[in-house]
Amino acid sequence: MGKYAFKTVCLICCALFMLLNISGCAETPIDAAEKIVPPQNNLVPLEGRWVIMNHITEEPADMHKQSEEQWEGRIMEFTKDTLALDGLRWDGVSYKIKVVNTEEYFLYKYKGPIEGMGITSKDIHVITASSTDKFLYEFIKIDDNKFILNMDNEFFRLEKIMDKVEVLSQKRVPDTDERNLHVLIAQRQTSASGLLLGIRSAEPGSNSADAAFPPKYSYSTLWISWAYEKPGPILRADGIFLARKSGFWRVQVKENKSDDGNRVEDFIEAYSISKKDEEAAYEDSGDPFFWKYKEGTLRKSILYIGNDYISVKKIGAGKYKDSGKNWEQNKLVVLPVDNVSNREGIKISDVMGSEGRISVERAIDALPEDYMPRGLDLWTHEQSFALFRKTGHWFVKGRIDIDEGGSSRYFDYNINLIPPRELVAYDILHLSWTEIKDKIPEALDAFTSPNEDIAVIVTKNSIMLYKIDSGRLSEGPIKKVGLETGASVVMAEWSTGSYVSKWEKIFIRENDVKEMK
Incomplete structure (x- = not known):
């Protein structure tokens, strides 16, 4: 090897050595998340x-x-x-x-x-x-x-x-x-978990298949807790007891019947527990114009309630006063808790932006020709949506009303968007739905705590509390209470740590509670 070639090799080796040193000091980009x-x-x-x-x-x-x-x-x-x-x-x-x-x-x-x-x-x-x-x-x-x-x-x-x-x-x-x-x-630390679980149940004798008699529902709230590796008693109170940023609120559905008995309508009432009943500031006071030419029954059932919004299904039936023809209604609305008297509800774009509006537009475009709604604009359809439970999560569905001859026909469609925090503050299932169903085939719904220490499993006629250990459900339930057949969950609000004892004290103090066995 000549001198020139030897010098060239030396220079290359030195350059490589310096490059390795420089790259060894360089910071490798990592996901900032x-x-x-x-x-x-x-x-x-x-x-x-x-x-x-x-x-x-x-x-x-x-x-x-x-x-x-x-x-x-x-x-x-x-x-x-x-x-x-x-x-x-x-x-x-x-x-x-x-x-x-x-x-x-x-x-x-x-x-x-x-x-x-x-x-x-x-x-x-x-x-x-x-x-x-x-x-x-x-x-x-x-x-x-x-x-x-x-x-x-x-x-x-x-x-x-x-x-x-x-x-x-x-x-x-x-x-x-x-x-x-x-x-x-x-x-x-994270050893304590508490859950306020809102339950909707059909009242006895109200599950008639006759559309002229829409079902009537009652509501209750369960308190389920876990602290110091032990479950607390499962407590029950009438009505919905809602935890909000502004404190605890009470939400109720009340029935109002006209003097002649020809008109029955449900009203939603929501108020802070810091106010007296008679001072309830947010009350659905009815719509006189709706009943001007009608008589019958209009029920309002809660499908979901969170910190700021309530999903409601309006289902009604009756007759027109002048013609005697039948009328029916089956609508979905989402109402602000602070304004339950709002007749029309919010638009989906108010909480889900343009993606929500686009989902509605696509659903309408995909309708068969004979299902196309008559005389209804996009604004109306944007207001017709609600939240439903399925496989351990809240899902958004839209409804297109197709009115024909006074009857209520509708077409439901899925909105494949995760509910934003404005609607659902916490909706994490720390176990896979498949794993839950494999272990508990009768499971219809499931909720897991933010601490990942307990799971609440809902079946057709029971609510079961399981411990979560190393990401697995315990062999069997550590608590089990009965549930009315056909009941469904409309609210799930979690607390952790020191808030568990605070929530429990307030729940007991503000309600006539009974322990479930």
């Missing part, structure tokens, strides 16, 4: 002494006062492998940092506007603290001196008051004392 950030120079992300400031919440003051009083002003201390809080100390602590999308992280954790937390960035750094592989707490970074503490989905501001702590004097939580550790963490 959840990116693990390696520790740098063994720095402790939260090293030092911190003080818990105010409670961040959208709930009414009386619902979070206890949490705020319990934790405000408490001290948290961190070293390389130790965490201390409120007189207790965990050793063998490790920290994991990940970058997650802000909206995705808070999707089912915090119902208020994220801006209220002082977070403006698209992505956030979330630090998870664990002790001997047992989860303790999560922390969201605002800046080097300000964090947000996530304690069982209750959020507190955390501010640094000292950069370093040499000695932590708090009592150590022994690694071997599993029971003590469980109780300590369970009190403050």
